[in-house]
Amino acid sequence: SSCVCAVETCISLQSLSGQYSEWTATRRLPQALIIGVKKGGTRALLEFLRLHPDIRALGSEPHFFDRHYARGLAWYRSMMPKALDGQIVMEKTPRYFVTVETPERVHSMSQDVKLIVVVRDPVTRAISDYTQIISKTPNIPPFESLVFKNHTTGMLGPLWIGLYAQHLERWLAWFPRTQIHLVSGERLISDPAGELGKVQDFLGLQRIVTDKHFYFNKTKGFPCLKKPEGSSKPHCLGKTKGRTHATIDPEVMQRLRDFYKPHNQRFYQMVGQDFGWQ
Numbered sequence: 144s145s146c147v148c149a150v151e152t153c154i155s156l157q158s159l160s161g162q163y164s165e166w167t168a169t170r171r172l173p174q175a176l177i178i179g180v181k182k183g184g185t186r187a188l189l190e191f192l193r194l195h196p197d198i199r200a201l202g203s204e205p206h207f208f209d210r211h212y213a214r215g216l217a218w219y220r221s222m223m224p225k226a227l228d229g230q231i232v233m234e235k236t237p238r239y240f241v242t243v244e245t246p247e248r249v250h251s252m253s254q255d256v257k258l259i260v261v262v263r264d265p266v267t268r269a270i271s272d273y274t275q276i277i278s279k280t281p282n283i284p285p286f287e288s289l290v291f292k293n294h295t296t297g298m299l300g301p302l303w304i305g306l307y308a309q310h311l312e313r314w315l316a317w318f319p320r321t322q323i324h325l326v327s328g329e330r331l332i333s334d335p336a337g338e339l340g341k342v343q344d345f346l347g348l349q350r351i352v353t354d355k356h357f358y359f360n361k362t363k364g365f366p367c368l369k370k371p372e373g374s375s376k377p378h379c380l381g382k383t384k385g386r387t388h389a390t391i392d393p394e395v396m397q398r399l400r401d402f403y404k405p406h407n408q409r410f411y412q413m414v415g416q417d418f419g420w421q
């Protein structure tokens with residue numbers, strides 16, 4: 144930037160500094176994790192955070208703590224993108240939030256890791272989950288017959304994932320509340336820059352991702368990026384994000400709302416924040 148050299152030397156100095164970054168960057172274990180929730184808006188959050196120069200994020204979901212734990216930390220580290228000193232390495236695997244073994248395992252990797260959970264109205268979340276399942280397995284039974292059976296795990300448990308208080312309690316047995324940041328899935332859509340501002344504060348980063356980075360795409364019905372990482376063209380998330388939801392009988396909706404009400408209240412009390420889900 145403050146070059147006092149001939150143009151050609153400047154250019155070669157710049158490419159050298161790029162090379163130097165490549166040499167000095169190393170693979171490190173993550174210092175921050177997006178642990179949930181499934182269908183909360185976790186991909187959007189990670190894609191938005193990626194705009195920050197001090198964040199290096201893994202693109203795929205490694206499922207280390209829930210599925211591949213036996214492969215060990217060296218394997219997990221080898222999955223991570225290279226990062227420079229001072230950059231925060233992160234990944235997202237929404238399944239972590241609901242897997243019983245995960246909090247202890249994450250804690251044994253690092254006591255200081257910062258945890259982020261994107262929460263969304265559990266009723267909408269369940270419908271979103273069902274919409275995803277039906278897009279892959281078109282012949283599954285109707286929503287109501289799936290959700291009101293007493294299933295507790297797996298694909299037939301779209302209700303169980305939304306019991307946020309119950310899941311969070313397990314994390315709070317291992318991590319202080321201050322180390323867990325909650326993002327409102329609703330506000331991530333209505334005010335992405337506002338939610339991103341708070342996440343950057345939580346991660347101890349400068350607020351570099353701001354409202355300048357977003358525009359609302361009317362066709363998509365969601366905020367999109369003006370200039371994603373490494374590109375100058377606007378970019379929205381893919382077709383699997385922001386699907387048209389299945390229409391649910393209003394009576395079923397009411398039953399769902401009644402079912403979640405006490406759980407939501409307990410969650411608001413636990414976190415000291417009211418997310419306003421009706």
Ligand SMILES: Nc1ncnc2c1ncn2[C@@H]1O[C@H](COP(=O)(O)OS(=O)(=O)O)[C@@H](OP(=O)(O)O)[C@H]1O
Nearest residue numbers: 181182183184185186187271365366380384385386
């Ligand atoms: N900007 C933007 N663009 C598109 N979609 C957005 C965005 N912000 C949040 N969302 C919401 O993200 C929902 C998908 O959540 P996840 O990425 O956590 O899903 S997954 O668990 O990884 O499958 C997805 O759920 P559905 O609307 O049900 O498809 C979206 O509502």
